[in-house]
Amino acid sequence: MKLEVFPSTDALADAAAFGIETRLAEGLKTRGRASLVGTGGRSPGPVYDRLRNARIDWARVLVTLCDERCVDPEAPEANARTVRERLLVGEPAKAHFIPLWPEPPEDALRALSPFDAVMLGMGEDGHVASLIPGASNLAEGMDPANPAMTLPIQAGIGTPPVARISLTLSSLLKSRAIFILIAGDAKREVIARADAGADYPVRALLAQDQVPVRVLWSPTH
Numbered sequence: 001m002k003l004e005v006f007p008s009t010d011a012l013a014d015a016a017a018f019g020i021e022t023r024l025a026e027g028l029k030t031r032g033r034a035s036l037v038g039t040g041g042r043s044p045g046p047v048y049d050r051l052r053n054a055r056i057d058w059a060r061v062l063v064t065l066c067d068e069r070c071v072d073p074e075a076p077e078a079n080a081r082t083v084r085e086r087l088l089v090g091e092p093a094k095a096h097f098i099p100l101w102p103e104p105p106e107d108a109l110r111a112l113s114p115f116d117a118v119m120l121g122m123g124e125d126g127h128v129a130s131l132i133p134g135a136s137n138l139a140e141g142m143d144p145a146n147p148a149m150t151l152p153i154q155a156g157i158g159t160p161p162v163a164r165i166s167l168t169l170s171s172l173l174k175s176r177a178i179f180i181l182i183a184g185d186a187k188r189e190v191i192a193r194a195d196a197g198a199d200y201p202v203r204a205l206l207a208q209d210q211v212p213v214r215v216l217w218s219p220t221h
């Protein structure tokens with residue numbers, strides 16, 4: 001793993017947004033459509049803010065999420081709400097948004113893949129999307145041969161501890177580029193340990209050579 005170190009959240013967000021916009025533009029140019037898998041948490045907000053200004057044909061872009069909390073889509077905890085408020089405003093409102101909940105869109109996701117760009121955060125427990133250590137079906141979610149695109153995750157783990165829908169590892173890997181956004185010293189140590197072989201969910205993304213993965217780090221959120 002090559003950790004890309006940025007001095008600030010702004011610098012990280014500039015680089016991530018540029019990388020993602022480039023992937024979307026490439027998808028539009030070569031395939032006439034593009035797909036973005038977004039994420040929740042604190043990391044993506046500043047990236048969405050920049051992507052809003054991307055001069056691409058948003059009407060031909062499909063946007064979905066790597067995970068969703070099973071809460072009212074209007075609730076502040078809903079990842080869809082973050083995407084609606086931070087990304088799908090102005091021109092990007094023309095993009096087609098595919099929610100993961102209440103009906104996991106298995107077929108739509110399969111038809112959409114491989115995704116042009118997948119943006120992920122990472123927890124201090126090494127989770128990505130909602131592939132969270134402690135989930136009773138984590139092995140299923142981490143099975144690279146699992147044909148399912150999505151996986152329900154029980155309530156009681158993760159923050160907030162609500163039930164969730166996550167993309168599976170196999171669906172995250174049906175992509176052309178993955179961007180992992182992390183902040184703070186604790187997560188820098190976790191990802192270094194994962195890269196060195198520790199059994200965190202994020203390790204599965206670092207230890208494969210099917211999809212290019214960029215890991216972008218800044219000292220704070």
Ligand SMILES: O=C(O)[C@H](O)[C@@H](O)[C@H](O)[C@H](O)COP(=O)(O)O
Nearest residue numbers: 040041042043121122123128129
């Ligand atoms: O819905 C979620 O909670 C996320 O998708 C989750 O996987 C998040 O990305 C990480 O927990 C990192 O969160 P931060 O970006 O806040 O560090």
